[in-house]
Amino acid sequence: MLLTIPALALIAVSFATRGSYGEIQWIFTWENYERLMGYGLFGWSPDYLWILLRSLVVAAVTTTACIALAFPLAFFIARQPKKKRYLWLILVIIPFWTNLVIRTYAWQLVLSPDLPIAQFAARLNIIPQGSPLYPSSFAVYMGMISAFLPFVVLPLYSSVEKLDWTLVEAAYDLYSSKKRIFLQAILPQTLPGLSVGAILTFVPAMGMFLVPDLLGGAKYMLVGNLIQQQFGKSRDWPFGAAVSLALMALTLIGLFVFRRKGEDMEVV
Amino acid sequence: MTLEAYAISKNYGDVQALQDVDIRVETGELFTLLGPSGCGKTTLLRIIAGLEKADKGTIYLNGTPVSNIPANQRPVNTVFQSYALFPHMTNADNVAYGLRSRKIPETEVRKKVEAGLEMMELSEFGDRFPNQLSGGQRQRVAMARALVCEPEVLLLDEPMSALDAKLRTNLQIQLRKLQKKIKKTFVLVTHDQDEALTVSDKIAIMKNGKVLQIGSPREIYDRPNCRFVAEFIGTANIIDARRDGDVMTTSVGDMILPELPDWKDGALVIRPEGILLRNDKPAKNGVQTKVSEVYYRGTFLDVTLETGNLRVRCAPHNKIETGDSVWVELLEDALVAIHD
Numbered sequence: 001m002l003l004t005i006p007a008l009a010l011i012a013v014s015f016a017t018r019g020s021y022g023e024i025q026w027i028f029t030w031e032n033y034e035r036l037m038g039y040g041l042f043g044w045s046p047d048y049l050w051i052l053l054r055s056l057v058v059a060a061v062t063t064t065a066c067i068a069l070a071f072p073l074a075f076f077i078a079r080q081p082k083k084k085r086y087l088w089l090i091l092v093i094i095p096f097w098t099n100l101v102i103r104t105y106a107w108q109l110v111l112s113p114d115l116p117i118a119q120f121a122a123r124l125n126i127i128p129q130g131s132p133l134y135p136s137s138f139a140v141y142m143g144m145i146s147a148f149l150p151f152v153v154l155p156l157y158s159s160v161e162k163l164d165w166t167l168v169e170a171a172y173d174l175y176s177s178k179k180r181i182f183l184q185a186i187l188p189q190t191l192p193g194l195s196v197g198a199i200l201t202f203v204p205a206m207g208m209f210l211v212p213d214l215l216g217g218a219k220y221m222l223v224g225n226l227i228q229q230q231f232g233k234s235r236d237w238p239f240g241a242a243v244s245l246a247l248m249a250l251t252l253i254g255l256f257v258f259r260r261k262g263e264d265m266e267v268v
Numbered sequence: 269m270t271l272e273a274y275a276i277s278k279n280y281g282d283v284q285a286l287q288d289v290d291i292r293v294e295t296g297e298l299f300t301l302l303g304p305s306g307c308g309k310t311t312l313l314r315i316i317a318g319l320e321k322a323d324k325g326t327i328y329l330n331g332t333p334v335s336n337i338p339a340n341q342r343p344v345n346t347v348f349q350s351y352a353l354f355p356h357m358t359n360a361d362n363v364a365y366g367l368r369s370r371k372i373p374e375t376e377v378r379k380k381v382e383a384g385l386e387m388m389e390l391s392e393f394g395d396r397f398p399n400q401l402s403g404g405q406r407q408r409v410a411m412a413r414a415l416v417c418e419p420e421v422l423l424l425d426e427p428m429s430a431l432d433a434k435l436r437t438n439l440q441i442q443l444r445k446l447q448k449k450i451k452k453t454f455v456l457v458t459h460d461q462d463e464a465l466t467v468s469d470k471i472a473i474m475k476n477g478k479v480l481q482i483g484s485p486r487e488i489y490d491r492p493n494c495r496f497v498a499e500f501i502g503t504a505n506i507i508d509a510r511r512d513g514d515v516m517t518t519s520v521g522d523m524i525l526p527e528l529p530d531w532k533d534g535a536l537v538i539r540p541e542g543i544l545l546r547n548d549k550p551a552k553n554g555v556q557t558k559v560s561e562v563y564y565r566g567t568f569l570d571v572t573l574e575t576g577n578l579r580v581r582c583a584p585h586n587k588i589e590t591g592d593s594v595w596v597e598l599l600e601d602a603l604v605a606i607h608d
Contacts, residue, residue: 167354170354173317173340174365174417184365
């Protein structure tokens with residue numbers, strides 16, 4: 001009930017009209033969706049579609065990068081002696097104790113012009129001398145990956161810890177190459193943890209607005225920022241609701257594709 | 269293919285898992301590593317498979333050292349204790365695994381998998397998954413998976429320990445038949461002495477990382493070379509003995525041996541079957557004593573004598589009761605002198 005009523009309300013609102021003072025007028029219209037598809041007052045423009053696509057790409061890249069980083073990390077932790085394992089897990093978890101806003105500001109600090117990373121980039125002529133590394137998509141990805149990495153590492157670690165190593169040995173004994181050992185003996189066993197981690201990353205990453213806001217600058221708008229803007233500054237709830245529903249639909253599609261990919265991998 | 273382990277040593281921290289172990293397995297032989305848990309037998313098997321590296325020593329296959337060849341390139345396959353079947357693959361795909369790793373053409377893979385499943389009487393289970401099979405069937409899938417790769421040496425790590433006793437006896441006989449048929453070298457690890465005696469050409473008895481005795485099942489059972497082997501295999505009467513001239517003085521009386529040992533103080537081992545009940549005093553190695561316990565065991569009577577707590581087996585039709593006075597003869601050929 002508590003979950004469905006707001007969702008149903010959102011659907012209803014998305015077909016309503018914005019009044020001149022930002023109130024909701026219950027006049028049924030498709031206009032919000034048309035606007036989202038790019039049909040505005042001044043003809044067709046793909047701005048909103050670009051935002052949706054960019055969000056999808058950012059979420060997918062973040063998830064993939066997190067998985068790529070989490071695998072070695074999870075195996076590294078699982079291979080430590082018991083006592084050290086907890087220490088490493090705590091190190092992974094500690095960032096959670098800090099608010100995401102503060103962590104994101106911390107990235108601004110890390111990427112600021114006086115610190116080695118920006119100076120190194122300046123020396124390589126990637127950015128002009130004396131300027132920070134943000135706002136940039138690089139900064140957004142750094143922020144996103146660091147925010148979501150623990151969500152992949154922890155479930156993946158729990159799978160890796162339970163890994164039946166005799167299967168790995170059996171694969172090795174049966175003439176498997178390293179790649180085949182990974183695909184056939186390790187991946188299927190870690191898939192449960194991996195998919196939990198991927199979903200925990202992909203879904204919130206689709207709706208993330210804080211990190212792109214602080215590290216991406218005004219040009220780097222994602223769906224999350226758009227929704228926040230509509231419900232906040234613009235006071236256009238109906239359009240915000242339409243965008244939210246579009247985000248939900250996109251997320252579901254993304255998850256569906258991911259699940260299909262997961263199933264395919266099992267057949268490899 | 270012959271298999272040789274030469275001076276293999278392996279430590280885990282402070283624990284010496286293997287100490288200077290030498291074994292030699294001839295082509296087509298079924299060689300068993302037998303010992304209590306923790307004796308190092310599985311470690312030796314894993315070193316042969318290449319899943320573990322020895323600290324010292326070399327493994328030779330057909331006289332060629334293979335210590336530096338990784339497990340996925342050795343012509344050796346393992347049947348794991350837990351079977352280690354891939355749960356997300358059908359049994360046929362499991363059996364096909366090693367062949368596909370070697371990139372053998374798919375038509376040939378199919379043929380070999382079919383033949384492998386048939387050999388193990390699993391033809392109708394190819395499309396099912398391992399968790400849909402019984403323990404015995406899973407064990408056969410694991411066997412088929414290893415055998416379709418046509419390894420020169422097949423390693424079996426306690427392949428029957430998870431099965432119930434009746435099934436195990438059955439599979440032991442099948443294993444023996446199979447090995448005779450395909451004439452490959454098998455190395456079996458077990459802690460089950462009956463299994464070892466039933467299936468092996470040769471047995472190596474291991475304890476604390478050392479090989480104590482290597483021999484045929486008959487040699488191991490009839491001529492144990494130390495107290496541990498005598499006690500580990502079957503039932504043994506161990507009598508402390510001392511050599512006095514031409515006779516052995518023991519706690520149960522003087523005994524005559526066909527061949528005298530070269531030590532002064534030691535012990536004599538005799539299996540319960542080597543002691544016979546007699547009506548009168550026998551010509552040599554006779555002991556007169558009373559029966560202290562009798563247990564009816566179906567196929568035999570398990571009799572314990574007062575003198576030296578000697579245990580004797582005799583046919584179940586014998587009318588013997590506790591307290592009866594009897595003569596027994598310790599057959600001289602059945603007496604084994606040990607010194608340790």
